[in-house]
Each structure stands twice: as structure tokens, then as C-alpha cells.
Amino acid sequence: MATLSASRALTFAAPLPLDSGQTLEGVQIAYETYGELAADKSNAMLVTHALTGDQYLASTHPITGKPGWWERMVGPGKPIDTSRYYVICANVIGSCMGSTGPASIAPDGQPYAMRFPVITIRDMVRGLVGLLDGMGIERLHAIVGGSMGGMQALSLAANWPDRAERVLVIASTSRHSAQNIAFHELGRQAIMADPNWQDGDYYASGASPDAGLAVARMAAHITYLSEDGLTDKFGRNLQDRDTKSFGFDADFQVESYLRYQGSGFTRRFDANSYLYITRAMDYFDLAEEHGGRLANAFAGSQARFCLVSFDSDWLYPTAESRHVVHALNAAGAAVSFVELSAPYGHDSFLLDVSALDRVVKGFVE
Amino acid sequence: MATLSASRALTFAAPLPLDSGQTLEGVQIAYETYGELAADKSNAMLVTHALTGDQYLASTHPITGKPGWWERMVGPGKPIDTSRYYVICANVIGSCMGSTGPASIAPDGQPYAMRFPVITIRDMVRGLVGLLDGMGIERLHAIVGGSMGGMQALSLAANWPDRAERVLVIASTSRHSAQNIAFHELGRQAIMADPNWQDGDYYASGASPDAGLAVARMAAHITYLSEDGLTDKFGRNLQDRDTKSFGFDADFQVESYLRYQGSGFTRRFDANSYLYITRAMDYFDLAEEHGGRLANAFAGSQARFCLVSFDSDWLYPTAESRHVVHALNAAGAAVSFVELSAPYGHDSFLLDVSALDRVVKGFVE
Numbered sequence: 222m223a224t225l226s227a228s229r230a231l232t233f234a235a236p237l238p239l240d241s242g243q244t245l246e247g248v249q250i251a252y253e254t255y256g257e258l259a260a261d262k263s264n265a266m267l268v269t270h271a272l273t274g275d276q277y278l279a280s281t282h283p284i285t286g287k288p289g290w291w292e293r294m295v296g297p298g299k300p301i302d303t304s305r306y307y308v309i310c311a312n313v314i315g316s317c318m319g320s321t322g323p324a325s326i327a328p329d330g331q332p333y334a335m336r337f338p339v340i341t342i343r344d345m346v347r348g349l350v351g352l353l354d355g356m357g358i359e360r361l362h363a364i365v366g367g368s369m370g371g372m373q374a375l376s377l378a379a380n381w382p383d384r385a386e387r388v389l390v391i392a393s394t395s396r397h398s399a400q401n402i403a404f405h406e407l408g409r410q411a412i413m414a415d416p417n418w419q420d421g422d423y424y425a426s427g428a429s430p431d432a433g434l435a436v437a438r439m440a441a442h443i444t445y446l447s448e449d450g451l452t453d454k455f456g457r458n459l460q461d462r463d464t465k466s467f468g469f470d471a472d473f474q475v476e477s478y479l480r481y482q483g484s485g486f487t488r489r490f491d492a493n494s495y496l497y498i499t500r501a502m503d504y505f506d507l508a509e510e511h512g513g514r515l516a517n518a519f520a521g522s523q524a525r526f527c528l529v530s531f532d533s534d535w536l537y538p539t540a541e542s543r544h545v546v547h548a549l550n551a552a553g554a555a556v557s558f559v560e561l562s563a564p565y566g567h568d569s570f571l572l573d574v575s576a577l578d579r580v581v582k583g584f585v586e
Numbered sequence: 587m588a589t590l591s592a593s594r595a596l597t598f599a600a601p602l603p604l605d606s607g608q609t610l611e612g613v614q615i616a617y618e619t620y621g622e623l624a625a626d627k628s629n630a631m632l633v634t635h636a637l638t639g640d641q642y643l644a645s646t647h648p649i650t651g652k653p654g655w656w657e658r659m660v661g662p663g664k665p666i667d668t669s670r671y672y673v674i675c676a677n678v679i680g681s682c683m684g685s686t687g688p689a690s691i692a693p694d695g696q697p698y699a700m701r702f703p704v705i706t707i708r709d710m711v712r713g714l715v716g717l718l719d720g721m722g723i724e725r726l727h728a729i730v731g732g733s734m735g736g737m738q739a740l741s742l743a744a745n746w747p748d749r750a751e752r753v754l755v756i757a758s759t760s761r762h763s764a765q766n767i768a769f770h771e772l773g774r775q776a777i778m779a780d781p782n783w784q785d786g787d788y789y790a791s792g793a794s795p796d797a798g799l800a801v802a803r804m805a806a807h808i809t810y811l812s813e814d815g816l817t818d819k820f821g822r823n824l825q826d827r828d829t830k831s832f833g834f835d836a837d838f839q840v841e842s843y844l845r846y847q848g849s850g851f852t853r854r855f856d857a858n859s860y861l862y863i864t865r866a867m868d869y870f871d872l873a874e875e876h877g878g879r880l881a882n883a884f885a886g887s888q889a890r891f892c893l894v895s896f897d898s899d900w901l902y903p904t905a906e907s908r909h910v911v912h913a914l915n916a917a918g919a920a921v922s923f924v925e926l927s928a929p930y931g932h933d934s935f936l937l938d939v940s941a942l943d944r945v946v947k948g949f950v951e
């Protein structure tokens with residue numbers, strides 16, 4: 222079905238079927254690997270990325286020049302030990318770092334833009350399973366994902382139950398709540414309100430909807446941090462000044478920080494990808510896919526599961542992880558669950574939380 | 587200092603001094619009154635409004651045609667009983683319903699736009715005190731405000747301690763947190779990113795930054811509702827359809843609701859006013875104004891205070907009200923405090939919460 226190219230990308234020979242009923246031709250999956258694959262292919266792990274993440278898990282990002290997004294967790298001697306495991310991380314379809322997405326060229330020679338089909342989390346996982354097929358990896362030692370990465374891990378466990386022995390889901394959920402959808406819709410409206418968006422057909426225009434995308438990123442960023450974390454980090458501290466300006470400059474450090482987050486993001490991310498991936502997350506409801514009962518999703522699963530939540534995460538609070546754990550229990554699956562205390566909110570899964578290191582290391586070994 | 591016009595607006599003869607050091611000439615305060623002022627003027631109450639509120643407290647809004655924003659609370663026989671009290675509600679300066687704001691005509695004959703001075707909550711209260719002066723009301727029976735209205739009530743109590751006998755502060759705070767500032771900054775950036783904003787000079791252009799303002803309103807609106815309230819009201823229910831569209835229409839009811847809130851708001855509110863009023867709220871820190879110690883703000887106050895919070899309010903959570911109560915206690919002021927249980931989040935102060943009716947009625951009588 223697939224041919225492996227030299228550029229760490231795999232192109233599917235067969236069209237990829239999607240939940241919408243559409244198919245996607247010539248899908249490419251861009252990926253990175255870390256460590257060595259054992260001869261019997263028994264040591265492969267898949268790490269799945271979050272909304273704005275990518276395959277640069279533990280290597281330098283080619284656009285930003287920054288370290289990989291989970292270098293603290295993945296590497297030789299680290300909790301996900303690349304001297305023992307072969308760790309794969311692939312860009313999801315719909316994204317913009319080499320895998321097929323709205324910025325990709327459609328069969329007619331023009332970018333898909335909004336002609337790209339609306340995809341789901343399960344469609345993303347279809348792409349990842351296609352990659353594993355192409356690599357000849359039938360069974361993962363583990364799949365590990367935080368946030369949207371956790372949704373992919375749950376979707377793989379539910380829909381391809383034989384493909385992973387261990388499923389580690391961090392700071393995630395089995396469904397998007399009304400509040401989750403509301404924040405994403407806000408971001409989408411900000412992008413679509415930007416005149417440079419031009420109904421998505423901006424690729425040849427020389428201008429992209431950066432202002433709208435920056436606002437969307439700012440909104441999302443607020444949800445990634447806890448109120449206490451924001452207060453500890455910024456409080457009401459002023460930025461580079463002793464007194465208020467009585468103007469509309471970024472007087473407060475938190476304003477300056479948000480503006481920086483927003484503008485920096487537009488250099489590495491495609492606005493249409495933001496629309497499609499948030500839509501996929503909003504559509505995610507694993508119970509709905511399985512007859513309205515979440516336990517059905519895991520019936521007969523032989524995998525071992527571990528769910529991790531953070532007490533300061535108000536985006537996907539502990540109750541969401543507990544909801545998954547109850548369903549796994551009802552399905553008779555092997556599951557462990559831990560709520561970690563960390564001050565950083567949802568972003569805790571990416572930050573320096575040593576307790577998470579221990580949980581990850583303990584579970585994947 | 588002031589002359590009362592027939593159109594329920596008062597124009598100040600003297601310039602209004604502002605916290606920025608600037609002054610504002612010819613300030614007009616638009617207001618509504620309900621009930622009859624007693625001969626000795628002892629029955630006057632001032633109700634202060636929230637960010638996007640106005641003077642149409644208990645009478646039909648002239649633009650939307652909707653009932654006043656607190657008709658459930660204010661009227662004959664209601665908790666704030668207009669058969670007993672003379673209830674005043676005035677549009678704050680910086681707003682857009684008749685009081686002087688960025689859309690007003692400056693002395694040079696052009697709209698102020700961004701030449702309007704940055705104002706503070708205390709400046710708004712200066713305007714309200716000027717109105718009371720113009721009406722010859724030296725001492726209010728009570729000042730009552732929710733959200734930004736509560737900030738004004740606290741500011742009056744701190745800076746004009748003899749002007750109110752009773753101070754009722756609902757779902758409010760003595761300072762804006764980093765998260766509060768972050769959400770407002772997001773809204774401001776959305777407005778400023780709208781090309782129709784034109785650095786604020788859009789009044790003569792025939793186009794206003796409605797798209798940006800709608801996004802700002804959507805962001806704020808999410809903060810006014812609790813997660814549980816959103817789940818109860820909308821959950822993941824689809825809007826006017828049985829299945830997902832696999833497109834970018836408002837599939838979910840919560841999306842449709844937010845779009846409606848955003849677009850409806852632009853018909854009645856000025857984008858520059860949104861910038862100025864959010865800035866005033868972000869600048870608000872009553873302790874900072876009083877030597878860094880909140881109790882100093884209330885030293886020697888003879889007023890009676892009541893603070894009310896809602897357990898589902900994550901914008902100004904109960905801890906913020908408790909913080910004010912502790913300061914009032916430290917200052918030796920008379921204060922009562924109640925946290926009410928209500929499912930609606932911050933917006934509870936505007937909605938059908940019968941326990942609030944009883945608290946308000948009991949306190950103001």
C-alpha cells in the first residue's frame with residue numbers, strides 16, 4: 222500500500238477512506254523516528270502530538286529552531302528511552318508540517334484549501350495506522366499521547382485494539398465539552414473574520430490570516446494555563462515600565478506574553494490547518510462512535526491503559542480522565558489512573574513535572 | 587457645575603479630572619431614573635452597570651427593544667423596590683449609550699476615537715459623583731453593582747466614603763487577575779486586528795470593526811458562563827440537524843449560540859468603547875490605589891457592606907469577594923458576605939437566582 226521515501230515521509234498508494242465518506246488520494250505522512258527498531262520490531266512506540274504539535278518530538282524544529290516539544294521526556298536514558306525503544310512521531314493529516322493537509326496540493330494541482338475534507342481524530346489515526354503498516358509494525362509496545370495526542374491514543378485503542386500493548390493518555394478526554402467547542406469556535410471565527418483568510422484561498426495571495434490566527438492562538442493559550450499559574454507567572458506585573466501607560470500598549474506582562482505567543486505561532490502554523498484540526502477535536506466523542514456507551518469502545522481490549530490528569534487542568538479536567546477510567550473498568554480493561562498535582566494547567570504535560578516522568582517511565586517499561 | 591437637560595442627560599460645566607492626569611471637557615452623563623425622589627432626597631439608590639451594560643436598568647433598551655437588563659430585580663414591589671426608592675442608573679463614561687466616550691464629538695468637532703483619554707474605574711465613578719452632585723443627592727441610601735458595577739461600588743466606597751450608606755457588591759473583585767487581563771487583551775487584539783478598526787477612526791467610514799468586536803464578545807461570553815452551565819444548556823447537541831455536517835457551519839448549538847451573541851452585540855455596542863472599558867477594568871486594583879493595602883481603602887468607612895459571590899463564577903470567583911471581605915474586616919467596616927449556589931457562572935447575577943433576590947432585598951431595606 223505504501224512506499225517509504227527518503228525524506229521521512231510515507232506516501233499511501235491507496236486512497237485513505239475518511240469518516241465523512243470521502244476519500245483522500247495520495248496521502249503523505251511526515252514523521253521522525255528516534256532510536257533503533259529491533260529486528261523483531263517489538264520495541265516500537267508511537268507518540269502522538271497535540272493540536273499544534275508536530276513530528277519534531279525530540280529533534281530541532283526546522284522552522285523555529287527550537288528543541289523538540291518533548292525532549293525532556295524522550296531521548297537516551299529519558300523516561301521514554303530511545304536507547305531501548307524505537308520512537309515514532311508523525312504529523313497528523315490536516316496539519317501543515319509535511320503530512321497531507323489543507324495547504325497540500327490537490328490532484329488538480331491547486332492547494333486543497335477549504336476543499337480539504339473535514340477529518341476526524343479517527344481519520345488522523347487511520348493515517349498513523351497506515352504509517353505503521355508501511356513500516357511493517359503490527360503491534361506497538363506503546364502509544365503515548367497528551368491532549369489531542371491522548372484522543373488519538375484512545376481512538377487507536379478503540380478502533381485498532383490489537384495495534385498497541387500499552388496506551389498512555391495524558392491530560393486528555395474522550396469527548397469535547399460545550400466549553401471546549403466554544404473556545405475552538407471562537408478561534409475559528411477569529412481566523413475566518415480575517416479578510417486575508419479569503420474563504421481559505423490565501424496560499425497564492427502572499428498574505429495569510431496571521432492576525433486572526435494569532436487571536437485564535439491567544440484564546441487557546443489562555444485555556445492551556447491555570448489561573449494560579451498565570452498569577453504566579455505574571456500577576457499584575459508591568460512589562461518594561463514602572464507605571465501604567467494610560468494607553469493600549471502591552472502594559473502588563475501577561476499581555477506582552479500573549480501577543481508574543483500569538484505572533485510567534487503564525488510563523489509555524491497554517492490557519493486552515495487550525496480550522497480543520499480544531500474541528501476534528503470538536504467532533505471527537507468516542508462514546509458516540511460506539512453506540513453511545515464509552516465502555517463499548519474498549520470491549521475485549523487486551524491493552525494495558527494508563528490515564529494521567531493534572532489537578533490544575535481546566536481544559537480537560539480530571540473528571541474527564543476519570544470518566545474514561547470508569548468506562549475502561551466497565552469494559553474489564555487493565556487500567557491505572559493518577560491525578561498529578563502541578564501548577565501549570567493543561568500545559569503541565571509539556572512542562573517540568575517530575576512526577577509525570579516517573580509515571581511515564583514506570584508505565585512504558 | 588452641571589446643568590440637567592431634558593433628555594435625561596447631564597452635562598458638566600467644569601472639566602472632569604482623570605487619573606491619567608488629563609481632563610475631559612463637556613462631559614455628558616446619560617441616565618435613567620425609576621421611582622420618585624423623596625423630598626429629603628434620602629431614598630436615592632444608584633445601580634452601576636457592567637462592561638457592556640447601560641442605563642436601561644428597568645426600561646426598554648432603545649436599540650434592541652429588549653427589557654431592561656435588571657427588570658427582574660428593579661421595579662415596583664421587586665427586591666429593589668421603585669415604589670419606595672428612587673433608583674438611578676447612568677451610562678459610564680467611555681461607553682456608548684449617551685455618556686461621553688470615544689464615539690463622542692471632541693471639542694474639535696471630530697469624534698474622539700483613540701484620542702479619548704484612557705480612563706479608570708475611579709474616573710467612571712467621578713462621572714457618577716458629578717451626576718449625583720448635579721441632582722443634589724449628597725448621600726445614597728445604597729449603591730448596588732454587579733461585575734464592573736461592583737468595582738464602581740467599591741471605588742465609590744473607597745474614594746467618596748460619605749456618599750453611600752450601603753454598598754452591595756455582587757460577583758465582583760477588587761482587582762483584575764492575570765487571567766482576567768488575558769481574556770480582555772484577547773478581545774482587544776481581535777478588535778484591533780479587524781481592518782475596519784482603522785486605528786479607531788472608523789466612525790465616518792461607514793464600516794465598523796464588527797467582526798473583531800463579535801470575536802471579543804464571544805471570548806467574554808465564554809467567561810460569563812460556567813462549564814457545567816454550558817454543558818447543561820448545550821452539551822454536544824447539534825443545531826437544527828441530526829448528523830454532523832462535516833463542514834464549518836455551526837453544527838453544535840453552542841457554536842450557533844456564540845455566533846448569535848457575537849453578531850447581536852455589534853448592533854448595540856461601539857468597538858472603541860469596548861477597548862476603553864476593558865482597559866479600565868484591567869487597570870483596576872483598589873489596593874494599589876491605597877498604598878498597596880486593600881484595608882486602607884476602607885479605613886474609617888461608616889458604610890455597611892455586603893458582598894455576594896456565586897460558586898460557579900470562574901471569572902471573579904468567591905476567593906476574590908472573600909479577599910475584599912477580609913480587607914473590610916481588617917478596616918473594621920460592617921460587612922456581610924454570602925456565596926450563593928447557582929449554575930450559571932458569572933452571569934448568575936443577571937439571571938433567575940431567587941436567593942440573590944432575597945439577599946438584595948434584605949440588604950437594601
